[in-house]
Amino acid sequence: MRVSAAPFSRALLALIAFVAMPVLSSSADPVASAPAVSASREIIAYVFPQNRVLAPDEINVRRLTRINYAFANIKDGQIVEGFSHDAENFAILNEAKRTNPSLKILVSVGGWTWSGGFSDAALTPRSRERFILSAVRFIERYKLDGLDIDWEYPGQPGAGNTFRPEDKHNFTLLLAELRLRFDKEQTRLHRRLYTSIATGASSKFLLNTEMDKVQRYVDTVNLMTYDFYVGGPATGHDAPLFHNPADPKNVSADRSVTEYEQAGVPASKIVLGLPFYGRSWGEVENRNNGLFQPGRAARGVHFSYPELPNLIATGFIRHWDSAAAAPYLYNPRTKVFVTYEDPQSIAEKCKYVTAHKLRGIMFWEYSNDTTGILLEAVHGGLTPPPPASSAGN
Template sequence: MWAALAIAAGLAFAATHSAIAAPSSGPEVIAYVFPQEVQLKPGDIAANRLTRINYAFANIVGGRIVTGFPHDKENFAALTALKKQNPRLKVLVSVGGWTWSGAFSDMALTSESRSVFIQSVAEFIDRYKLDGLDVDWEYPAMAGSTNHFRPQDTQNYTLLLAELRARFDKEEKRLHRQLFLSIAVGGESDFIEHTEMGKVQKYIDTVNLMAYDYYEPGSEPITGNHAPLFANPADPKKISAAQSIQNYEQAGVPAEKIVLGVPFYGHAWGGVQDRNHGLFQPGKSAPETYAKFGNIANTMLNHGYDRYWDAAASAPTLYNPAKHIFVSYEDPQSLALKCKYVLDHKLGGVMFWDYESDPTGMLLNAIDQEFHLPSASNGGTR
């Protein structure tokens, strides 16, 4: 009964919360910044090309949000200072992620445990002068990198976000500034099946849709487009970003709250025979399975790897006939088409994982050109 009352209360908060209105100043460009052990330096981030930074990741220890890496304090200060260059920029902390989602289920289990976490979030945001929280729970009521989940996660996920939103509403009055609440969500339909997205969307500003990793080496017996905009008819899984977007809209998420996630990296398969240039062919994990776009641009393209274009999927691939390696990735052409799709379908914008994977700046340039955002002069080198 308490759960039902809490959800009803949360609905009332959501109905009056102005921060959850649709964006009015153009599409969001959200970068996941993941420096890990590195301390950020001036010029590392092109602040004027972004509207939001999600700093990855904070962890959950003892039911409370805590910093994850040694230089987080310095990095938060460096990122919030970028708002002098770009007043529109917001800096959030993302909690969880694939590796650190194991504590969510216990933390969200009771009203008392959620209250402890939410209090720690409020203190964390205040301490580091942040603009909100991104909840990256991978995944409610499903196994992620651990098997620590329970069926109650489905409703507790809703309750956690409703109670976070209610607390943020109070904190906004105290801080005299807007606080954002977003979530990172899986691209495949099982995430929707294990959550209450029609309710959840009422409490959050954006749903950051991870429309990538549809195919991963080692997870499927064949290669595939890991981030296609559309489904290739030859794709056995018939998956795509467009289909995921449609699924979330059908689940009750307004288009303007959906932020399309794009990868600044690719996946590589080895032992792939030269049929269909390696696409939808048997393969296994290559020695370097995770290929950052910077490495693709500098060491693969024009270095033994031939580029092919899957027109049906609007996705590029690479194939090395000598090494029998196939690569699925994102490039400026495919990214420009995704940005156009965002504009045409009035989505909330794009987010990408992760900033550090493209030191060339080519992919961020492609977003910039399609969205016609202000130039990055004096905003960073990339």
């Protein structure tokens, strides 16, 4: 099933959200007057415009600490532009730093589709040097602040990509040598150069990497704690925070974070990933409101957040899984199930990030919520409240 992107209603969005957003004074500019993100917390947006030019004011940079622009590609072992308007978009994002001078802009290389060149690029000292030199040139050309490596996945086939057992150690070597080169280049460029990685949330990813060593060479580990249920014969949460005992796959963001910490990654480098989209299953019988039930997954179909009110208006009912801290929608008439993220689940994840002293939150991807409601939930959840006023005391 696929729902068309029809005009949305903010009242219906509020119904889906189920939680009130922070109230701002009507006399103030809600963007200009909002407190800044805590310096110890990252809010990282993956921005994926593909073959289009970003509008100058499209990205609310006041709410972000970092943008990971997706994706650069790998050709002949070197980083190259992925899409036709990348140069224009980098210029637009750099101009946005006038609004938020502390904003960092990284280019993310690879991704699910374009990770095929990583194994070859990391294979030998010479191939790694070639890749890293191209990274330096790319960053200098576009005045960027660093590189995000999105290798999906070392030692695993991913989307039919080349992979080798040697990937496990070569992944470490690539990042170590990248960090060493960036340390030299930032002295020449007079600015800090950042490195990060997007990592799988599975135990298998940890078995095929040396994360205790890798973490030394990166500023953040952007943990993709979503896509736990992609396709498959049964419904489930795309991004549960905790494990629901009824979940046959026994997956959760909490489990992934725990396993990464046990593998040697400090909490202070872990960034928790959120999905700004939903997935659906059809032919789901009305048992347990459709959760963890057999069904037919709608492959490749993503719902952006503004599309969800259309579902509420056509008979879907919102449910809250308190064990998993995750919302979902089910229509008992059409027997369709939808998993997604909303402000209530984001608030719980922000509390988790704070309680567990994680580095922050990242999300895929910015354009999936043109309302800004989900980003506001992230910002509100990670921004400390202003100190109590002493006026009148």
